[in-house]
Amino acid sequence: MIAETAGALLGAAGVLAWGARGRSAQLFCPSVWRGPKTPRALALTFDDGPSESTLDLLSLLHTYGVRATFFQLGHHARRLPRTVRRCVEEGHELGNHSDRHHGLWLRSPQFIRDEIERAQESIARLSGAAPRWFRAPYGVRWFGLRPVLRQLGLTHAAWSVLARDYALDAAGIVNHVGPRVRAGAILCFHDGRGMRHSPDISATLGALETLLPRWLDEGYEFLTLSELMQTGGEAAQ
Numbered sequence: 216m217i218a219e220t221a222g223a224l225l226g227a228a229g230v231l232a233w234g235a236r237g238r239s240a241q242l243f244c245p246s247v248w249r250g251p252k253t254p255r256a257l258a259l260t261f262d263d264g265p266s267e268s269t270l271d272l273l274s275l276l277h278t279y280g281v282r283a284t285f286f287q288l289g290h291h292a293r294r295l296p297r298t299v300r301r302c303v304e305e306g307h308e309l310g311n312h313s314d315r316h317h318g319l320w321l322r323s324p325q326f327i328r329d330e331i332e333r334a335q336e337s338i339a340r341l342s343g344a345a346p347r348w349f350r351a352p353y354g355v356r357w358f359g360l361r362p363v364l365r366q367l368g369l370t371h372a373a374w375s376v377l378a379r380d381y382a383l384d385a386a387g388i389v390n391h392v393g394p395r396v397r398a399g400a401i402l403c404f405h406d407g408r409g410m411r412h413s414p415d416i417s418a419t420l421g422a423l424e425t426l427l428p429r430w431l432d433e434g435y436e437f438l439t440l441s442e443l444m445q446t447g448g449e450a451a452q
């Protein structure tokens with residue numbers, strides 16, 4: 216009996232863990248994790264910015280004519296308002312990554328609402344456009360997310376490939392991401408490192424200096440997340 220109860224609890228915990236973190240899970244809120252397989256396109260996304268290093272990333276993207284989607288933290292957006300505007304001026308899309316990057320698991324619905332609303336208000340005010348996409352810190356969704364996202368007109372966006380650029384060096388990122396890329400993929404990199412100020416993102420930049428020309432040679436085009444999800448190709452899901 217105890218074993219059965221323990222088994223049921225473990226099973227429930229497993230479902231909960233999958234619902235919170237699984238890239239295709241829809242348990243706590245609607246969520247996308249990849250786009251259509253045609254056209255041959257990728258959506259580059261960057262989390263945890265803006266940071267003091269975002270301008271270096273913007274100039275790299277500009278060099279290759281690549282546009283991306285930046286999931287920004289409200290805290291950093293208020294710190295670096297000119298960088299927020301610069302992202303928009305260069306044709307990139309902005310998404311909401313919460314205000315201060317707290318994990319949302321085990322948090323109250325009010326806490327979750329405050330984290331998302333505060334970031335949404337800041338990013339909309341500083342950039343002139345309200346984000347359409349939300350990415351939970353660490354990708355972990357939780358109870359209470361669904362009504363807030365619906366009210367703010369946000370959809371959760373997970374990823375197809377997590378670059379692990381916060382942990383690997385440039386060569387490691389290239390080796391990790393390269394073989395996993397397919398048409399329609401949503402790629403998750405980072406132009407910040409959580410709440411850190413002035414983070415070192417040289418590994419991210421170094422990897423992209425190798426990967427961007429390679430992907431362009433392979434015929435990929437780069438779309439913002441909204442553009443990728445609006446393409447009329449064969450549905451991936």
Ligand SMILES: [Zn+2]
Nearest residue numbers: 262263352353
């Ligand atoms: Zn993050």
